[in-house]
Amino acid sequence: MFCRNCGKELTGSPEICPECGAKPMRGTSFCSNCGAPTTELTEICPKCGARVAGKVVAKAGGTWMPLTAGILDLVAGVPALIIGIALAAGLGMFGALIGGLGGIPGLGAIMGAIAVPMIIFAIIAIVGGVFAIRRRIWGLALAGSICALFCAWFLGIPAIVFTIMGKKHFK
Ligand SMILES: [Zn+2]
Ligand SMILES: [Zn+2]
Known part of the structure; x- marks a missing residue:
């Protein structure tokens, strides 16, 4: 050489x-x-x-974008999942108590209406985040970022931007 x-x-x-x-x-x-x-x-x-x-060098240069998007998805999704599960668990644990006290009308239904979509969005955000970090299946990573938007909009917006900007770095 x-x-x-x-x-x-x-x-x-x-x-x-x-x-x-x-x-x-x-x-x-x-x-x-x-x-x-x-x-x-x-x-x-x-x-x-x-x-x-090499183009290899240029390609390696932008991999932080899907990585950042994935981390944002996880940061948004994991607490949302925990809160969602806590809300759902709260439904079961305190439902009887609330009922016993005469109940707060519709509280269980409201908690359920928040908890169930929250858990679904959080799971998709976490799965999408993992795929974004591994730079696999861009569509799923984008779906994860969109779901992260519903968990925490201030994390979801940059996650969507980085997922779209980092599209070419997905395999
Ligand atoms: Zn020399
Ligand atoms: Zn030469």
């Missing part, structure tokens, strides 16, 4: 170039395959056709 910083031909692939002291793959001035001059904008060496700046 050739040092990409100074163009010196190197034996093997040393960590540090003995000629210039830089990391040989860190530079942009020379092709690592043939030593021809390149610029920082060169993707394919004009002389030998070797790829000197």
